[in-house]
Amino acid sequence: GAVVSQHPSRVICKSGTSVKIECRSLDFQATTMFWYRQFPKQSLMLMATSNEGSKATYEQGVEKDKFLINHASLTLSTLTVTSAHPEDSSFYICSAGDRGVTDTQYFGPGTRLTVL
């Protein structure tokens, strides 16, 4: 159990276009999902907390107008990178909290974004 999927796994786009990444909890409901960014050989950096039915909470320094987050249901959150630029190229990972006893966060497989 506790499986989180992400789609797509890899995406290459041109500078100036927008890219949408989906995060789904497959076998549990998640009122809260999290979006992280990871640079090569570095640890995970929390970008925002996605709350079902309400606005996302962004970490300091993360542009909310650039990284749009929607959490429309208990199993789906989306991250849209708007007007992407080469510096947005990164590995984006989502996680979903299992609201059982342990309240553990389970991570998706990640999405590699390359902006040309």
Add this chain to the structure above:
Amino acid sequence: EDQVTQSPEALRLQEGESSSLNCSYTVSGLRGLFWYRQDPGKGPEFLFTLYSAGEEKEKERLKATLTKKESFLHITAPKPEDSATYLCAVRAAGNKLTFGGGTRVLVKP
């Protein structure tokens, strides 16, 4: 501010050579310390959650322990398939996790 420091940054082991990874933390009101394993190009895979000092958890060749200031991940008789980056994270108030920088482990046959 919550802080998590992992050491060493990298660890090279011979197959069968046991070792320990360290995770030191500073947090107000610990609500869980988490260990994850991450393979290159993949998302972190959950290993353990520890909640209170003295607690221990085991899974195959891995054993995690917790004190009031640090956690250790012991790898007993590692195999090449144990090669990965091991991440430690803490949760205080709310659901946010604060991650350490990770320890890259390479186990040579």
